[in-house]
Amino acid sequence: MPAPIRLRELIRTIRTARTQAEEREMIQKECAAIRSSFREEDNTYRCRNVAKLLYMHMLGYPAHFGQLECLKLIASQKFTDKRIGYLGAMLLLDERQDVHLLMTNCIKNDLNHSTQYVQGLALCTLGCMGSSEMCRDLAGEVEKLLKTSNSYLRKKAALCAVHVIRKVPELMEMFLPATKNLLSEKNHGVLHTSVVLLTEMCERSPDMLSHFRKLVPQLVRILKNLIMSGYSPEHDVSGISDPFLQVRILRLLRILGKGDDDSSEAMNDILAQVATNTETSKNVGNAILYETVLTIMDIKSESGLRVLAINILGRFLLNNDKNIRYVALTSLLKTVQTDHNAVQRHRSTIVDCLKDLDVSIKRRAMELSFALVNGNNIRGMMKELLYFLDSCDPDFKADCASGIFLAAEKYAPSKRWHIDTIMRVLTTAGSYVRDDSVPNLIQLITNSVEMHAYTVQRLYKALLDDISQQPLVQVASWCIGEYGDLLVSGQCEEEEPIQVSEDEVLDVLEGLLVSNLSTPVTRGYSLTAIMKLSTRFSSLNRIKKVVSIYGSSIDVELQQRAVEYNALFKKYDHMRPALLERMPIMEKTATNGPSETVQTNGETDSTILDTKHLPSISQPASQANDLLDLLGGNDVVPIIQTTVPTKPASAGGELLDLLGDLSLTGGPTPTPASSVPMSQPPFLLDGLTSQPLFNDIAAVIPPMTAYNKNGLIIEFTFERSNPNPNIAVITIHATNSTEADMTEFVFQAAVPKTFQLQLLSPSSNVVPAFNQGSVTQVIRVLNPQKQQLRMRIKLTYTHKGSPVQDLAEVNNFPPQSWQ
């Protein structure tokens, strides 16, 4: 069998391949040859073959069949073999495979070899890819070598120990004695690796950290010698003596000085010295300065030193070298929280970095700019940031827009400025704005009452220009729906009011419905907006026509809305004005949208608005705890405590159920039937489909008086649900015969475990005196087992200035209500 070809020969051959296929062919041929050579247990050429295999492995071809051969090479006595064998082990062997453990014994032997270069190979391999098992087995050997006087081996043993500790932290203790006089070495290699070892130990163990604090003076001395000593050719880099060692010592000092006054004090001088004396013309000097700054900022340094550090960073920002600028921005970002004022001084330089060509620098400058925005500089900063938003890459736009919104929210000098800023963001980066910004903005706009006219006008004008940016379009259509009346009446104070007719507005909204650019969500917004305008505009016919057209839309969402709005026009017209009323001021629950989701249909707007409107709505379980003590049951009674609803007192039609417990003062988007509040058990809502629930079902069940005390009378009237006979719908009527109103009236009810209860919103929470009116509320009770209905009720109200609370049991339900 001819000798296998030499490595270089193979490399040359493979490089002549013109195509990937040709290369693959050559490789396969050679692999076959190598494989047969391995099978023949050829000692002579094993080294050469494995080397070739390693080359092919680097090209991306599988080489696992060479693993065992590497082990054989390691076991060989020839240095050549060992060198390639260990290299192969590091490249091919994986600690996941058990085969690597076979190496352990060889390494152990080689760690005790007579030749230091063999020992070195073993240490290197163990220190690069040693698994936890190997480390456990060989830690003792490493520890021994750590104490040797041979500096070549000592430095390698130190780094090997670092790896052992990383893999098996429990072994750290073992190396402690050997560290005793590591720092008294003269050899820079040993010094450097010792510092690395000490750093590793201090980072992992607070005990070690306290133990090694006493080394601070020694470290300071070594650093001082490095700086003060003259030119040392062996360790010089661009005029600086052993920068690698300096940086490592500075890093260890940082760890030792953190949180410790004495240590920090001991290093103050040397840090100041390094900071002022280091040559800054080359990268090397700046690397040391960078590490120094990091150390100063982390330890308990005196303020003068901290200012010095920040100024260094400030100078870095002006450096031509972009790497230095990058590093400065990163560091400033870390320190901006703690040394805010000092960083503020460099604000203009930071803002200039927004215009840098480098993406990483721009991003950091942007983050830092946001961190520096405050009430004083908001106007100037915002100008720069908006300009940046205009011109930056698309990847940045989302983050930048969010940042701008946050900053504007916190520091807006005036409402008009705030709205203008939002408008600017929406028009320049409208498609990159995050989805949750839309509801946030809507809330903001709603709460800026005096700016409504101005806002809707500006949004309308923006729509005329461009309808492609969905978040902008969504906010705009919502506003037009809400404040369309202000728009056509030309009431704007802030700027010249525009003349626009109802038809023009409807044209725009209808345009959104048909446009290809509009997403389904946007279409939903605009349909609802059109509907809302039915109470604000006079062109009712047009609106009715649009709504009815979409009743047969392919888009299920739109279809459902249109059908319901149609129903609103037809059967429930008396409710329309109340339902579509102006939205009240919303409470802010969280900055970033809702924490609870109620709707399942992805209607972000209604979800969020409703949640903010009615914080209690979606968590009936938690609200039940009041009633739980009453009956000890697990009844679900949502308690709606919101603004006075103007919902009619009659038993709810399906539309009411859909709006259910939502905003009752003109919710912008009634939810489709399918997405009734998730928290309700589904079967309670079986009856609530698109068909009206109580369709002329004569109520044959006699009413009853449930409560009569202190002038408060509560009557129950009953209806049985048509589709689902297990549901009884009770309407309570509360009247007050006393001479004073009962205010803050809240009715709560609980039923035994076998029942399920749903309480809808009351018509009001004031029961007027002298029976002048009543409060009504609908209760739905599910009674699948047809058991006798029992109920416990709790009443709370304020009468003549004092709070009243009462509990009562209601047992006299007419049989027809539950049988």
Next chain:
Amino acid sequence: MRFMLLFSRQGKLRLQKWYTATAERDKKKMVRELMQVVLARKPKMCSFLEWRDLKIVYKRYASLYFCCAVEEQDNELITLEVIHRFVELLDKYFGSVCELDIIFNFEKAYFILDEFLMGGEIQDTSKKSVLKAIEQADLLQEVSLNLKHKMA
């Protein structure tokens, strides 16, 4: 340091040293992705970038990219110096090193790297010391054997 890669402008890997245990499949994927990211960088851009959760420090020397992945707390500027030191070592060893030297003598490049760094950290800050050790090891390779099987 987590790993170091050397690759050409055409995306050919010339050297890969991993200091953390990673599956072969993952290594290949990471190398491929990272090469793409680095090769897409324009000449004027800075030498640092964030990739996945790592900091990447890279520098181009002639036709070769030297690319290191470092930890969060590592000093990027000194990493540039580490890369430079390695290049200097190669240069001294091969005499005006070029990419071809590293292609045809990749195992020697590895030997030099393994004498300079261990577990991602510098073993010796003296150029002379590292080169001397390599020299001695090379001698050892040549001498002591009865059957000399040089690979070149």
